[in-house]
Amino acid sequence: MNKTDITCDVVIVGGGLIGTTLACGLAAYGVDVAVVDRITPENIISPDFDGRASAIAHTSKVALEGIGLWPIIAGETQPIDEIRVSDRPSLMFLHYDHADLGDNPLGHMAENRLLRTGLVTLMHQTQGLTVLAPAEITEVARTEGRAAVALDDGRTINCQLVAACDGRASATRTQAGIGVTGWTYKQQAIVTTIDHERSHDGIAHERFLSSGPFAILPLKGGHRSSLVWTEKSALVGSFMALDDGAFLDEVAERVGGFLGDVSLVGPRFCHPLGLQVAERYMDTRLVLVGDAAHSIHPIAGQGLNLGLRDVAALMDILVDAKRYGLDLAHSAGLERYQRWRRADNLLMAGMTDMINRLFSNDIAPVRMARDLGLAAVNSMPPLKRTFMRHAMGQVGDLPKLMRGEALG
């Protein structure tokens, strides 16, 4: 054994939102973790790295409170008080108001950069957490007795469990021979941030345009919003190539006039969209977490929330195992994680796929049917409440962290 070798309980591959959240959560409960990423945390929080914003469902907020992230970022988040879903040019729309379900807002908007910056702060404050970045993994060796992650600097990290949080194109998953099924949507999401003259009043808008859904998501301060513009892949290149003035014109046209004058802040990004699910979430001493296990259409803003549910469920299982001296990769625990999360993630993947297919369509009868559908849902409070609970993350068997309970 090399004297610079490291021993810890769990190696987390990938220092993204899910990987670092898992790291902070586990370390807070005495599970020793090492996070490995190609990119340093400082580069991950640069303004050019990620221009997206995320909708944090109520239960996700509870989980982030549990790991101590929420107090760091709360002041910069924006509560979502209403969601308005409309199908232009139709006047029929679906209106979700948090007052229908009690006092909590439907969720909060947080810029990903805010989340990443907060997580870096939290990682610095957390004991039992080692960050190894920039580092390239040369080998992940997993046997029945232990796992070892070899780095390009010659060091090896010995551990009980490897958590693959390395995203949709997870190399760890591929190396483990875990297949994926899915398809691309022939759509991409153009993401940018705008400032606007009139206040958004805490209302999130989702427009179903002929090319796909167009979301206007309220950010902190009332006069800034994040846009998620789903566009046919074939047209994305031409929009991304426009100069700022022409791009702003396209944006303003789609937003409509209700926010007054709009201007661009920050760069624009585009992300190809697809649905992808891993065949399995586990292998010998390996678990897949977040996008490495499942990635879905952003139409319902649920990708991060599903990943956080994975984190919370895995924390339930690993903190319990640590407390009782069990092998953190014990098969009953990993199987429970897989059973628990796979069904929930597949359900959401199916729902978002169905909604996207229904709404990325300009055929008149389909449009008419979905308009009637929206109006029907709106006039049926029980069905509407079910949809809202889904959006708030309050459906299914919740991990302790999402119920606001202490672990261990």
Place this chain on the structure above:
Amino acid sequence: MNNNQTTRPPQSSRDEQEIAGFASHAGSWWDPVGPFAPLHQLNPARIRIMSDILARHYERSLADHHPFQGLALADVGCGGGLVTEPFARLGFSVSGLDASQESINIARNHATEAGLTINYQVGAPEETLLDLATNDVVLALEVIEHVADMEVFIAGLAQRLSPGGLLIMSTINRTLKSLVFAKGAAEYVLRWVPPGTHHWKKFVRPSELSEMLRSAGLRVVDIQGMTYDMATGGWNVSSDVSVNYVLSATPA
């Protein structure tokens, strides 16, 4: 192993047929889907039950890093070390004893790979030449139903226990339900364990076990049941002791 036979006492808990049976499957101890799969399923539940019992007995908090530091534990009939290893992680200074050399070999290799220090020994608890001092905790889990002479075995366990210590045993009750579930369903229907693993007549009722413990100078302080939940595939602690039960005893 044969030179042990010459030194062992005239009465022995060793059942050579049983030992050979376990030895033939020893390579599978740590295979979660192999012949010992049901033990892997049962393991988290029984570790939880015992850790909670031990934390109460020694007034330790499981939230601490190595809650049982400073205490010695012997796992008798440890097999591949499925229970021995977790207790080593919890801070006990741990010994593992098994009559099968093959099982001990597997256990030693596994502990080395996992980076754990465990004193593994081949033998039966009544044998005197073992490097096995008295222990604060002695475990004998799913083993008494496999020994040749229960009284000799229990006397051996008592001898390994220090004053004020705790003996924890788990086994299968001899009831109609256990015949159907543990013997019939587990061996023949669910194919959880190889047929012939258990002899129903050798299953022990809690009352019989308590009596044998009393004769060996021990007092039963606690008994709990474990029941299998078909829906979740997990085991739960229960007051129903009709199939699997965990019993703890202290020197009287």
